[in-house]
Amino acid sequence: MSAWDIRTAACELLTCERERRDREPLSDEWPDLDLATAYAIQDATLRQRVAAGQCRVGVKLGLTSRAKQRRMGVDEPIVAWLTDDMAMAAGEPVSAERFIHPRVEPEIAFVMGADLEGPGVTAATAMDAVAWVYAGADVIDSRYRDFRFTLPDVVADNASSGAFVTGPTALRPAGLDLTTEAVLVEVDGEIVDTATGAAVLGHPAEALALAANALARRGQSIMAGQVVLTGGLTDAYPVPPGANIAFHFTHLGSLTVRGG
Numbered sequence: 001m002s003a004w005d006i007r008t009a010a011c012e013l014l015t016c017e018r019e020r021r022d023r024e025p026l027s028d029e030w031p032d033l034d035l036a037t038a039y040a041i042q043d044a045t046l047r048q049r050v051a052a053g054q055c056r057v058g059v060k061l062g063l064t065s066r067a068k069q070r071r072m073g074v075d076e077p078i079v080a081w082l083t084d085d086m087a088m089a090a091g092e093p094v095s096a097e098r099f100i101h102p103r104v105e106p107e108i109a110f111v112m113g114a115d116l117e118g119p120g121v122t123a124a125t126a127m128d129a130v131a132w133v134y135a136g137a138d139v140i141d142s143r144y145r146d147f148r149f150t151l152p153d154v155v156a157d158n159a160s161s162g163a164f165v166t167g168p169t170a171l172r173p174a175g176l177d178l179t180t181e182a183v184l185v186e187v188d189g190e191i192v193d194t195a196t197g198a199a200v201l202g203h204p205a206e207a208l209a210l211a212a213n214a215l216a217r218r219g220q221s222i223m224a225g226q227v228v229l230t231g232g233l234t235d236a237y238p239v240p241p242g243a244n245i246a247f248h249f250t251h252l253g254s255l256t257v258r259g260g
């Protein structure tokens with residue numbers, strides 16, 4: 001029998017986050033950790049964040065692109081929570097004093113115009129509930145050493161949540177082809193990666209529908225005004241102090257994240 005339970009695992013992950021301390025994956029000591037228990041740990045961390053004064057402001061998907069799934073050795077998208085403490089202002093540096101080993105990846109972000117509740121949500125009905133589309137940058141910061149984890153580990157760890165930024169341009173979804181919306185990733189002035197919205201499950205709206213349907217199974221929904229990060233389009237890039245990572249989108253504008 002494992003010494004871990006939902007409460008102790010949630011406390012440990014939040015303590016690691018607060019103390020900027022990484023650790024070996026929970027599953028090393030808790031090999032029976034399953035997905036349902038991992039989501040219960042994630043929900044327990046959200047309750048503790050809210051009890052500490054944070055507000056839930058949205059949802060973040062992870063591992064929605066094949067590039068990310070291959071890199072992390074997992075094969076299923078995951079859903080996690082965003083709180084107001086994770087929102088970073090444009091231009092605010094990714095501080096080495098706040099994060100353990102931050103990496104950043106480009107995402108397509110939605111701001112919801114209407115509530116979205118599963119089950120049975122399709123990409124088309126999901127898109128009808130979107131008010132605005134933004135370029136996004138997801139700063140991930142796994143509590144696990146060297147980002148080594150199993151699928152239940154990363155679910156429990158709120159999909160490696162760290163911080164997020166949205167870009168300067170807000171576009172209405174009508175007339176925007178998110179399948180072909182492209183991003184160029186520039187690290188310290190050098191183009192290192194590129195992808196289009198199709199990398200995210202064929203279309204980012206598929207990720208939004210997946211989130212709504214998965215949350216319905218947890219008795220939850222996505223509300224008007226909330227932000228949805230649809231998952232990294234490319235691999236994530238480290239943000240050490242002094243690094244400059246820029247994401248240039250075709251229509252959604254550019255966004256630069258700086259290590260500080």
Ligand code: 0L1
Nearest residue numbers: 062063068159160231232
């Ligand atoms: O640490 C990770 O790579 C898991 C979270 C991935 C977030 C994403 O795919 O957007």
